[in-house]
Amino acid sequence: MSSEKRLSLNALSGLSADIRTPAYDPRDVKPGIVHLGVGAFHRAHQAVYIDDLLANDPQWGIVGASLRRADMRDALKAQDNLYTVAVRSGEGTRLRVIGSIGSIHVAPEDPETLLAALCDPAIRIVSLTVTEKGYCHDPATGDLNADHPDIRTDLENPRAPTSAPGLLVEALRRRRDANTVPFTVMPCDNLPANGPTVHRIITQYASLLNEGLARFVERDVAVAGTMVDRIVPATTDRDTAEITAALGLNDAWPVVTEPFTQWVIEDRFPTGRPDFAAVGAEMVSDVEPFERMKLRMLNGSHSTLAYLGYLAGYETVSTTMADRNFERLIHALMSDEIMPTLDMPGTDLGAYRDALIARFHNPALKHRTWQIAMDGSQKLPQRFLGTVRDRLAAGAPIDRLALGIAAWMRYVTGTDEKGAAIEVKDPLADKLRSIATETGRDPERLASAYLSLGEVFGQDLRDVPEFSRPVTRALKTIFERGAAGAVEAAAS
Structure with a gap:
């Protein structure tokens, strides 16, 4: 033109x-x-x-x-x-x-x-x-x-x-x-x-x-x-x-x-x-209660979909959500692990969850999982770790949150499940890749090394077994069964 x-x-x-x-x-x-x-x-x-x-x-x-x-x-x-x-x-x-x-x-x-x-x-x-x-x-x-x-x-x-x-x-x-x-x-x-x-x-x-x-x-x-x-x-x-x-x-x-x-x-x-x-x-x-609701429910779920969906071979959020196992996982993640950490009288969190799931299904957007996966080292503390700390303080399980964090760890190794290179866009990309090269595919060594990154996880989580164990276990499942298999197990 x-x-x-x-x-x-x-x-x-x-x-x-x-x-x-x-x-x-x-x-x-x-x-x-x-x-x-x-x-x-x-x-x-x-x-x-x-x-x-x-x-x-x-x-x-x-x-x-x-x-x-x-x-x-x-x-x-x-x-x-x-x-x-x-x-x-x-x-x-x-x-x-x-x-x-x-x-x-x-x-x-x-x-x-x-x-x-x-x-x-x-x-x-x-x-x-x-x-x-x-x-x-x-x-x-x-x-x-x-x-x-x-x-x-x-x-x-x-x-x-x-x-x-x-x-x-x-x-x-x-x-x-x-x-x-x-x-x-x-x-x-x-x-x-x-x-x-x-x-x-x-x-x-x-x-x-x-x-x-x-x-x-x-x-x-x-x-x-x-x-x-x-x-x-x-x-x-x-x-x-x-x-x-x-x-x-x-x-x-x-x-x-x-x-x-x-x-x-x-x-x-x-x-x-x-x-x-x-x-x-x-x-x-x-505004803080609204911020927390959105960061944990929308952004935390979005990142979970991005890392697991990308590894499972899905290019967009809507195609990821079309897999019923992923939809069940995200529904359970929000309902069972995120919503109990939010104290918002007068706000219908269930309705917000259902609206988010409907938005994630929008086929017209074509929101790429790779785009959402960018800058994960900066996003994880905001999107996951506040929820994790609240759950741990309550003595509550974090299995689905741990799966999202483990999927990030698997993603930033820089190699997908077929052996192809992943273009990891992250301020810590070189450090993350170097750690993966040194530890190899050993989930215990890899998880321990990533959890030691204070700029991501702070100083309070690495040595908490209730955090490190489910993350390591989830990473092991992703390596053994692939992301789709790990999601199927978590959604069942």
């Missing part, structure tokens, strides 16, 4: 009437939010909520920022920063064009321009979706990892940072020095207690620079915790081609998602906020 047929502001009027377009002129929108991490999830989630409210309140447009690469900026800039959200279900696909992102900056390319945007007095919220690893912290403790390469680099040149903690703190320092009120930080990643955790991380980073700055960040900067929920698979070339054909215009980087969406926000915005509730967000005083 020629460049003249590209998605753009001028082309919106020619779209089919059944394609939803912005109910405002994006050229009239003023920026009020900077968002760090303009990836697929943000564009299918927060940017959609903001798009809903801009018709009534145009002062909350988004300035986007990529902390790594320029490809998203380049793709969207050529189409006036518009893009398409394709909502897919078994009933078909609905298209919507989003206009809430006004511009995108690339931090490594030009940190000063991004910092200038962060220091604009009109910016009252800085939100983030940088994934767990983007916070440069120790997932086992929730503290800043001062030895992280990005943090070391930023500490050497703190006026031109590129990490998320470095950018936030430098912008806050400049705003303080200019007598500009600090923005509210709003993390939207899957971290336990993400508000307090991120507040602690940026305070700890500031303390490495200046104690006065650290006191300012700790006392005067608000961090609003959130829980976000929407399944957003990576966009494939086939997705792009299909959406472009349905749109009648070339969209270089659309996003694909499911009908379900949820955003729970701690109402902690001393310098103002949009009317999030008017567009469907839930404003609460304490």
Whole structure:
């Protein structure tokens, strides 16, 4: 399709009437939010909520920022920063064009321009979706990892940072020095207690620079915790081609998602906020119970499906769930081991479980198990280990949780059940592969070596027999019977 047929502001009027377009002129929108991490999830989630409210309140447009690469900026800039959200279900696909992102900056390319945007007095919220690893912290403790390469680099040149903690703190320092009120930080990643955790991380980073700055960040900067929920698979070339054909215009980087969406926000915005509730967000005083519910039930189950499903030869979540043994396993995992650890009066956890299972079955999403399996060393502490600790404290069994953890151990060895290489995407990939090479296929040695990784499992679990034994036993079963056989045994 020629460049003249590209998605753009001028082309919106020619779209089919059944394609939803912005109910405002994006050229009239003023920026009020900077968002760090303009990836697929943000564009299918927060940017959609903001798009809903801009018709009534145009002062909350988004300035986007990529902390790594320029490809998203380049793709969207050529189409006036518009893009398409394709909502897919078994009933078909609905298209919507989003206009809430006004511009995108690339931090490594030009940190000063991004910092200038962060220091604009009109910016009252800085939100983030940088994934767990983007916070440069120790997932086992929730503290800043001062030895992280990005943090070391930023500490050497703190006026031109590129990490998320470095950018936030430098912008806050400049705003303080200019007598500009600090923005509210709003993390939207899957971290336990993400508000307090991120507040602690940026305070700890500031303390490495200046104690006065650290006191300012700790006392005067608000961090609003959130829980976000929407399944957003990576966009494939086939997705792009299909959406472009349905749109009648070339969209270089659309996003694909499911009908379900949820955003729970701690109402902690001393310098103002949009009317999030008017567009469907839930404003609460304490987001932590919702975070825990989602991390344990959705994310923990998702990772279990990803590792076991990949090893069993299933490419997507929906094809994995089509195997009745996997569906029974996930239902039992949530019902028997996860839900008893959640204290949420007034919330129907059974209904939430059933809705999750229905979402996992959505055949239109094609959410790849390999994609979900990425960065497992960062995800396991958030998605599994809190549940494990609560179960152990109650003297309760953890057999299904242990199977998910053991499947991660088998996956990160880097070789699948047919002897083919697995492309393991993880910050600890080299260390994990080296351990597997040294221990071989001995489940006791392999489990013991992986459990000794303090950055994943902390210091309290390795020598607890009620934890190490079921994990080792599950790993032994996966090696002997394969992932599908282990799931069949656990589901029976």
